[in-house]
Amino acid sequence: MAFTTNSTIASFGGTIHKLTHDSSTTRTPMNLNLFIPGTASPSAPSPLLIFLSGLTCTPDNCTEKGFLQAHASRLGLAILYPDTSPRGTDHPGEHADWDFGSSASFYVDATRDPWSSNYNMESYVAEELPRLLSLHFAQLDTRRVSISGHSMGGHGALTLFLRYPGRYRSVSAFSPVCNPSRCPWGEKAFAGYLGGDREEWKRHDATELVRSWEGSLNCLIDVGTADPFYKGGQLLPENFAKAVEEAGVDGPVIRYQKGYDHSYFFVSTFGEDHVKFAAKALGLL
Amino acid sequence: MAFTTNSTIASFGGTIHKLTHDSSTTRTPMNLNLFIPGTASPSAPSPLLIFLSGLTCTPDNCTEKGFLQAHASRLGLAILYPDTSPRGTDHPGEHADWDFGSSASFYVDATRDPWSSNYNMESYVAEELPRLLSLHFAQLDTRRVSISGHSMGGHGALTLFLRYPGRYRSVSAFSPVCNPSRCPWGEKAFAGYLGGDREEWKRHDATELVRSWEGSLNCLIDVGTADPFYKGGQLLPENFAKAVEEAGVDGPVIRYQKGYDHSYFFVSTFGEDHVKFAAKALGLL
Numbered sequence A, B: 001m002a003f004t005t006n007s008t009i010a011s012f013g014g015t016i017h018k019l020t021h022d023s024s025t026t027r028t029p030m031n032l033n034l035f036i037p038g039t040a041s042p043s044a045p046s047p048l049l050i051f052l053s054g055l056t057c058t059p060d061n062c063t064e065k066g067f068l069q070a071h072a073s074r075l076g077l078a079i080l081y082p083d084t085s086p087r088g089t090d091h092p093g094e095h096a097d098w099d100f101g102s103s104a105s106f107y108v109d110a111t112r113d114p115w116s117s118n119y120n121m122e123s124y125v126a127e128e129l130p131r132l133l134s135l136h137f138a139q140l141d142t143r144r145v146s147i148s149g150h151s152m153g154g155h156g157a158l159t160l161f162l163r164y165p166g167r168y169r170s171v172s173a174f175s176p177v178c179n180p181s182r183c184p185w186g187e188k189a190f191a192g193y194l195g196g197d198r199e200e201w202k203r204h205d206a207t208e209l210v211r212s213w214e215g216s217l218n219c220l221i222d223v224g225t226a227d228p229f230y231k232g233g234q235l236l237p238e239n240f241a242k243a244v245e246e247a248g249v250d251g252p253v254i255r256y257q258k259g260y261d262h263s264y265f266f267v268s269t270f271g272e273d274h275v276k277f278a279a280k281a282l283g284l285l
Helices: A059-065 A068-075 A121-136 A152-163 A184-194 A198-202 A206-212 A237-247 A264-281 B059-065 B068-075 B121-136 B152-163 B184-194 B198-202 B206-212 B237-247 B264-281
Strands: A003-011 A014-022 A029-036 A046-052 A078-082 A140-150 A171-174 A219-224 A253-257 B003-011 B014-022 B029-036 B046-052 B078-082 B140-150 B171-174 B219-224 B253-257
Touching: A003 B264, A014 A068, A029 A059, A029 A068, A029 A121, A046 A068, A046 A121, A046 A152, A059 A078, A059 A264, A059 B059, A068 A078, A068 A264, A078 A121, A121 A140, A121 A152, A140 A152, A140 A264, A152 A171, A152 A206, A152 A219, A171 A264, A184 A198, A198 A206, A206 A237, A219 A237, A219 A264, A237 A253, A253 A264, A264 B003, B014 B068, B029 B059, B029 B068, B029 B121, B046 B068, B046 B121, B046 B152, B059 B078, B059 B264, B068 B078, B068 B264, B078 B121, B121 B140, B121 B152, B140 B152, B140 B264, B152 B171, B152 B206, B152 B219, B171 B264, B184 B198, B198 B206, B206 B237, B219 B237, B219 B264, B237 B253, B253 B264
Parallel strands: A046 A078, A046 A140, A140 A171, A171 A219, A219 A253, B046 B078, B046 B140, B140 B171, B171 B219, B219 B253
Antiparallel strands: A003 A014, A014 A029, A029 A078, B003 B014, B014 B029, B029 B078
């Protein structure tokens, strides 16, 4: 078994599996949480929603505070919570800032040393981890996958969806970093992981990627109007909306939720909408 | 205003108020969280569910992980999360153990020095705090109150319900300490707060109190069969059930939930049942 089971926890009629495995992509042990609904079986495998978490998080934060399992269980949907970066590599400066290095991978494959040796979270999330899960969990149908995320993880969800057309049935995001090339968090991360070439940054920026999207885009975004990071210009959903409009892309729904902040209280409040959105795209509704 | 508002957070269409006030009962500043549903107003005030948390907790744990607000919001129910002990008194040994002193009041009025000067959580929860809330939150109807709790807080909910007949419309508990006089947690706490007279302990022990209960008892208890504290003899729900049966008390429902543990994953899974149980007793369903 590629995965070590650290614990299993009953939740909403299903099971949370807390797992660790050695990743060949990050060259580190990686933690993840996997919720499998009680209805899933090898003969009736569950489709999968990948949820990418934000800065400072581990797989546990949304597992404990997002309340997504409540809805996923009812609908027969599995949820994967990967970690937000490799752990334990201790590169110089890796743990100095909360918005760079550990817990802050931005879900790219780094091209700059020393990060490129481990910080390959795009390939890890998009390729290695689903493949490994499909080999070891016959209760999962990893051909039917949607993706979602929060904040930095919203950026990850949007960019992976846009960079791998057809791989995911839908994308949704809570308070996503929509235009990282133009916000302080993204500029710092991209400069560190990808270097100074801003043309390269565009390949990991949802607002730039959506300009060349073809067809409709099955995308739901929620942003809280009292979110200090929204107000502080880290999220820039208006830039994404403008690019969508300019490109004539149909489909994306961006909602501004009055009075909500950036926390998991926001995620949990609108979690049902996002789980149902994915479930519909995955044929469960 | 008796309360200082540290923050307000939008959640499930209502608002979480993070409050601090100076308690005359504990003679310390006390923290609490108060969820008020969006439907509450002075002309249509919400009834109140008091939720008492367990060992090691603050008001935040269940606020963040219990998901009770999701259901309470739909039903028009407010929820009060008091703290689990006074804070900041620094009595000798107060912070030495996780099962005694800070975060471990057991919701009694202590009679032993030095605890008796501050550890008066029974009077605080049953008397002072609801009275203060009624004075300052016209959106609350503090004449309609139910009580619930988890683990040590389940003990608190059961004993306060039984010690103040008619004060609460219903009581429910997740993994409660049902017979504290007979379990290590309770013996340690009662010896420390109340002294060595085991007759006095009985006045704070649900299994003893229920023996003299008159009438039916509107009580719901859930216990997880994989709960290590249940298996380790800290909860003893069978003793409570036996006392209920021997006393011929109608009403209590005790459910054993297969495979569930002691965590908030357990609380959140069955939270809807407990919120609906209170809501029904409070005339909302």
